[in-house]
Amino acid sequence: MITEQETHPLDDLLRVDRIPHIWCPTCGLGIVLNSFLTAVRESGIPREDIVVVSGIGCTGRAAGYVNLDSFHTTHGRALPFATGLKLGNPRLKVVVISGDGDLVAIGGNHLIHTARRNMDMTVVCVNNFNYAMTGGQFGPTTPKGARLTTAPYGSYEHPFNIPFLVDSCGATYVARWTVLHIRQLTESIKEALVHPGFSFIEVISPCPTVYGRRNQLGSGLDIVKYYRDNSIVRNDIDTRECEIEYQGKIIVGRFVQKRKPTYLETMNEYLRQSVGEGFVPYQGPMDDGD
Amino acid sequence: MKLWRKPLDSDEKKPPQGRVHILIERCKGCGFCITYCPKDVLESSPDFNRRGYHPPVVVHPERCVNCGLCTIICAEFAIWTTPVEEPQPQPQT
Ligand SMILES: Cc1ncc(C[n+]2csc(CCOP(=O)(O)OP(=O)(O)O)c2C)c(N)n1
Ligand code: SF4
Ligand code: SF4
Ligand code: SF4
Numbered sequence: 001m002i003t004e005q006e007t008h009p010l011d012d013l014l015r016v017d018r019i020p021h022i023w024c025p026t027c028g029l030g031i032v033l034n035s036f037l038t039a040v041r042e043s044g045i046p047r048e049d050i051v052v053v054s055g056i057g058c059t060g061r062a063a064g065y066v067n068l069d070s071f072h073t074t075h076g077r078a079l080p081f082a083t084g085l086k087l088g089n090p091r092l093k094v095v096v097i098s099g100d101g102d103l104v105a106i107g108g109n110h111l112i113h114t115a116r117r118n119m120d121m122t123v124v125c126v127n128n129f130n131y132a133m134t135g136g137q138f139g140p141t142t143p144k145g146a147r148l149t150t151a152p153y154g155s156y157e158h159p160f161n162i163p164f165l166v167d168s169c170g171a172t173y174v175a176r177w178t179v180l181h182i183r184q185l186t187e188s189i190k191e192a193l194v195h196p197g198f199s200f201i202e203v204i205s206p207c208p209t210v211y212g213r214r215n216q217l218g219s220g221l222d223i224v225k226y227y228r229d230n231s232i233v234r235n236d237i238d239t240r241e242c243e244i245e246y247q248g249k250i251i252v253g254r255f256v257q258k259r260k261p262t263y264l265e266t267m268n269e270y271l272r273q274s275v276g277e278g279f280v281p282y283q284g285p286m287d288d289g290d
Numbered sequence: 291m292k293l294w295r296k297p298l299d300s301d302e303k304k305p306p307q308g309r310v311h312i313l314i315e316r317c318k319g320c321g322f323c324i325t326y327c328p329k330d331v332l333e334s335s336p337d338f339n340r341r342g343y344h345p346p347v348v349v350h351p352e353r354c355v356n357c358g359l360c361t362i363i364c365a366e367f368a369i370w371t372t373p374v375e376e377p378q379p380q381p382q383t
Contacts (some may be wrong), residue, residue, distance in 0.1 A: 006311055008320055008367045020366065025318035025343065031364025180326075182362050218293050 010253055013037045013047070015067050022061060026220025028179035028205030032126055033062055035182055036097065039189035040068075050093045050193075053082040055102035058133045058207075060124040062097040076106030079114045082121050089284040090264055093122070093193055099140040100127040100202075108140070115169035115198050120262040122192040122199045125162065128207035136210035139197050143246035147214045164239040166200045173199035174256035175240060178227040179206070188254060189200055195260045204250060308356025310348045316368035319343030322360035323360035323369050329353040332360070 008014075014037065023029045030241050040050060045070055054063035056075035063070040073081040082094045096103070103111055103125045114121070130148050131137040138148040141162065142155040161197040163174045173195045177185040185203060192199035206212060206223035227250060234241075235253040242251040261269065312330065324332045324346050331354045332346040339345050348354075348367065349352060353372060361370040 006313060008313065009361070009370055010367055014367060019317070019343075019356055020316060023365065026320040027365065030367075031322070031363060034364060057300065084354065121320075184358070219320075221325060224322070225325075 002214070010034065010041065013040060013067050015065055016149070018065055021065055023058065024209045024220075026206065026208050026223075027058070028128070028207075028220060028224070029059055029062070029126060029201070030125065030181040031182065032059075032097070032185075032203050032205060033065060035179075035186045036062075036095075036124060036189055037066065039186045039193065039258070041192050042186070043193050045093055045129045045193060049091065050095060051082075051085055053078045053085065053094065053098075054098045054106060055098040055100035055132065056129075056133070057102050059097065059099035060084045060102060060133075068190075076102055076108075077109065078102060079107060079123070081121075083117075083119055085112060086119060086121055087264070090282070091284050094120075095122045095124065099132070100125055100129070100191045101131040101139045104129075104141060104162060104165070107137045111166065115166045115171040115200070117263040118170055118172055118197045118198055118260055118266075120193070120264065122189070122201070122205060124189065124201050125160065126203045126205045126281040128205050128211055130211045131209060132207045132210045136207075136214055137219070141244075143244055143248075145246040146211070148211065149214070159244070161239070161243045162202050163200075163242055163255050166198075167239040167279075170198065170260075171256065172197035172258050172260050173254075173256040175200075175204040176204065176242065176250075176252050178204040178231055178250060178252060180224045180227045181233075183233070183235075191254075191257070195257070197260060204244075204252075213230075275281045305351075306356045308323070308354040308358075309374050310354055310360070310369065310371050312345060312348070313368045314339050314345045315341070317343055317365045318366050318368075319345060319346035319367060321346075322363045326363055327360055328357060329355055329360065352382045 005070045013057050052063050052066050052070040054060040055078040065070045074078045078096045078098045082096050136149045138151040138155045145154045147154050167174050175188045206220040208220040231250045233253050239255050331350050333349045334344045335347040356371050356373050
């Protein structure tokens with residue numbers, strides 16, 4: 001008997017030999033990866049032009065599962081690595097997929113400067129409110145009152161409002177969705193991929209194994225039910241208004257979308273003026289037919 | 291679905307139909323596809339796959355409208371749908 005060989009429509013964008021991935025059942029990270037690959041597929045961008053960079057953490061495993069050029073870099077250093085890639089070959093669509101701890105804690109300094117420069121890249125920051133891979137320490141996104149291994153009585157620190165942080169530093173595309181806003185998230189990633197400048201998408205994602213368990217929030221399915229009942233879509237708002245409180249309302253939407261010269265546009269224009277008409281902007285190796 | 295008014299073109303236009311494909315051994319039994327399918331096409335299987343998870347089973351194939359939500363919400367790349375032209379036969383009872 002001939003049996004039909006069934007393959008998922010995204011299998012060619014996945015390193016299927018590494019599937020199943022390590023992410024726990026009902027974790028949101030696989031949904032983010034699915035959404036990203038769907039956006040890549042629907043954007044029509046040639047796959048050889050896309051590079052994925054991740055740092056370290058559960059989210060950081062994403063780079064290892066995509067069948068695209070990808071780099072798993074050191075903790076907190078995804079953005080400077082990605083900046084180097086972009087400057088080395090400006091034609092590339094550089095995408096960083098990493099965790100809130102990786103991008104906003106140890107990598108926070110790089111985040112503010114990459115946003116300040118309006119570096120032309122897309123960042124998908126998965127916020128599960130903790131350092132999941134290392135067992136659930138609290139970090140700079142942990143809402144006040146949430147319990148974690150290093151905050152057994154609940155965290156009392158003031159957490160970052162990440163969209164406000166990157167907006168105030170100079171990001172020109174800023175959005176936030178939960179993993180349940182799957183279609184909006186996919187549309188946002190598609191928009192971000194073609195946006196010239198620093199585009200940043202925060203994705204609120206359940207970590208049932210650590211954050212969920214410590215706070216007795218149930219499975220990932222229970223946590224996304226909470227998202228559904230407590231998310232409010234508000235596009236174009238002032239990013240100061242989208243702080244997240246422990247088990248409070250989650251404001252989602254596309255908050256910022258504006259055009260401003262990117263790092264390379266600014267550099268080329270400045271050097272053309274100061275060096276003179278003889279200045280030749282760097283186009284990157286691929287444009288020479290290499 | 292109950293319509294509050296009958297669409298004028300409902301004689302020529304039929305809702306799209308989908309066929310569901312499931313890679314049972316990839317599934318981690320999270321239940322997202324079952325919970326969020328707008329047409330309640332899926333249910334959790336009482337059977338286990340090799341890794342001990344309960345994958346979804348298609349209980350109402352005729353209801354699938356090929357909306358693609360299960361495809362995109364699956365963290366494991368285990369489920370997807372393809373369009374079908376002809377309406378599917380009703381399940382035999
Ligand atoms: C320089 C360095 N410091 C610390 C670590 C340990 N470490 C590994 S992952 C991680 C936190 C990851 O948190 P996050 O980025 O939020 O990702 P998640 O696991 O929650 O997806 C830490 C501190 C490391 N690998 N390298
Ligand atoms: S520990 Fe948390 S973030 Fe990491 S894979 Fe498991 S559920 Fe996901
Ligand atoms: S395509 Fe839509 S209607 Fe069909 S099974 Fe999937 S979620 Fe349900
Ligand atoms: S969404 Fe995927 S992993 Fe989850 S139950 Fe459905 S098929 Fe299984």
